[in-house]
Amino acid sequence: MTIVVIGELINQGGGSVRNEELLKRFKSKIDFIFIPSIRWNIYPALVNLNYCRRLKEKIFELNLNIPDFILKLLEERKKYSVLNLINFISQRFGNVELAYSQAEIIEDLLLLSKLKSKHKGFIIQGFWFQHDIIKDFKFERSANPDLSVATVLINTIKRSLLRNIYFHYIIKRITFINTINPMNPEYTILTRKKNILKNVIFPGNAVTVPIIDSSKKEDYFIYAARLSPPKGFLLLPFIWKEVVKKEKVKLLITADRNTNDRNVIRLTKLIKKFNLDKYIEFIGYLNKENYYPKISKSKGVIIPSLGDSYSMAILEALSLKTVYIGLKLPTLEYLYKDIEPVFLEENVNGIAQRILRILNMKEEEYNSMFDNEKVREFLKLHQSWDLVAKLELDTFLKLIK
The missing domain is CATH 3.40.50 (Rossmann fold)
Structure with missing residues (x-):
């Protein structure tokens, strides 16, 4: 066999x-x-x-x-x-x-x-296409706010139409x-x-993280995902320009800035456009020994993904007693609707407002979100x-x- x-x-x-x-x-x-x-x-x-x-x-x-x-x-x-x-x-x-x-x-x-x-x-x-070219166009447009409508339309046709043809054959x-x-x-x-x-x-995923004291948070947030448009990384400057109007807080990005990577260049242009150089910092790709402490000390993990299915980053954040903030997706609502430290917002402005509310939380209030039986059971299931x-x-x- x-x-x-x-x-x-x-x-x-x-x-x-x-x-x-x-x-x-x-x-x-x-x-x-x-x-x-x-x-x-x-x-x-x-x-x-x-x-x-x-x-x-x-x-x-x-x-x-x-x-x-x-x-x-x-x-x-x-x-x-x-x-x-x-x-x-x-x-x-x-x-x-x-x-x-x-x-x-x-x-x-x-x-x-x-x-x-x-x-x-x-x-x-993953979460790759909607089987509806109009929905796919909206997806691509949201994920690529720096591109022209014509470019997004061409990309949608390539991505959506070809995938539909292939899947029709494969299925x-x-x-x-x-x-x-x-x-x-x-x-x-x-x-x-x-x-x-x-x-x-x-459970479809699992995570094992070291035991780290996560009770003392520092005033920064972190984007802990690939620089891929469906992950929503190009939405970060739009979120952060709203945040810094009220609070001068940093966003850390786990990627290298000094590179010719096309997506880094696209993100850097938006950061400069909104004058956010002082507030958005590239910290490079971290190994696990450095990654986990960085997550545990942050006020929150922010991934405004437009197409997540069962994100490892969310499981890691929860395991390190760090809140997750993202967009409301049916896939994420299905998994995390009863998990208090997971905040799923309707739009970019909702994410910005949630960040500001978390910044103003008292330490006891923040930590109490994880002192919850549903959270403990969920994490135990995913170990x-x-x-x-x-x-x-x-x-x-x-x-x-």
Whole structure:
């Protein structure tokens, strides 16, 4: 019996962390062949030597069973188009019992659809499209306030229309879908197909953080996410210009300012436009030893994401007794509606006003939000990667018993 798992490694973000934690645990339960993500691993490794080295190091660190022809690809680093890569890899597999993708990355799903397998499935981790080009346009417009309407429209067509076409093709070849959040628009749309097995993984994430005294907060807030437009990082200057009208408080961003990264440049332009250089500070990418204390001392984690599903950053903030402030999304409301230190606001102005109210909270009032049975139970439920791995593994093992 052959099982194939496709997944993303080594990249920043909760999805990659989740994949690695689950792969470690899958290994103790089943034998499987692993294929690194086409889009986020193999293709970048063929064009970037340092990235290729990091990927190979992670593969060997996790002791993953990678096909020899993929290792040879990484060794030779010949250039392929993404579609040629997908065809090259899929043609070298015979029949397999089950194939599974650890995320809904289009390129990985195209590979999944081409594998000869009785059972094919994937898990929806993110929040990528609404299946409605008008809603998608509004999403893109909100996430990219610095771009022209024409540019946003072109991006929407590329993003929304192409994903819809691909999913229409892929979904006909899928037998099961998992999700970590049933309110995810993709899940509600894709599972309308009646003969697809549907599974909700809850809890869908876990987090383990060191014990740190978080009772003494300092007057700063922190953005702790990737600089990706769907994460809402370009909304931060619009929020902060409202905050500093009342309180001269700092926002820290976990990214490097001195870089040619396009998103950093876009954010920097907005910071300068609103004259916020004194109040928004780039502190670089932090390792966990420095990251957790920074979160624990902050007054709040701010991620005005337009498309979160099951954010690791929220779990980390709660575990470190730090409030989270973001936008109101059906996916986040589903998970956190009864969790007092999670504030979900209607818009940018609502986030700014919430920040000001938190700044004016007394220490006892702030800390009391975490002295709550619902918060304790929620965090206890999200402490075990073993549980998450078991729940996810069960969804496809039951198909091949």
